[in-house]
Amino acid sequence: MNINPISASTINKSQYEKSKVEDNAFEKIxxxxxxxxxxxxxxxxxxxxxxxxxxxxxxxMRNTIHDDGIMEKSYAREMFEGMLDEKIADEASKGEGMGLAQQMYKQLAKHMK
Structure with a gap:
């Protein structure tokens, strides 16, 4: 069963397609x-x-923030925020991260032996 919390109505089509490609890439990995x-x-x-x-x-979480108008919403801003979120998530997952990777590894390593 594949649960995907992202719906096409909340993000644009290209982001939705990218998330589908990432799902397939992780399955292969x-x-x-x-x-x-x-x-x-x-x-x-x-x-x-x-x-x-x-x-x-x-x-x-970023989608829950109301746009106050300090900086107008634009494609460039969305791209920057998306890249920023991606980089922060990548850096945060290094080392111990939030512990999800360690727990997944413990569970999946049992089935490798």
Whole structure:
């Protein structure tokens, strides 16, 4: 069962298509890590998943903020905010992150042996 909290009505079509591509990419990464029995690949895949999860979380939190008009909403601003969220999520998932990657790794590593 694939649960995707992003709906096409809340984001534009290109972002929706990108999220679908990312879902498929992670499935491939997990399958490759599982098939090769490489623990480092599995750890990296779990970290990448945590990064994507945190990025989605930040985007959804940003959508709850009302636009006050200090800076007008524009395509350039949306692109900047999207790249900023992505970079923050990637950096935050390094090291210990929020712990999601470690928990996923513990669960998935049991099935690799």
């Amino acid at each position: 997990f399958e490759q890590a599982k098939d090769s029995k490489d623990e480092e690949k599995l750890k990296d895949a779990c970290r990448q998943f945590e990064s994507v999860f945190m990025n989605m979380l930040m985007k959804n």
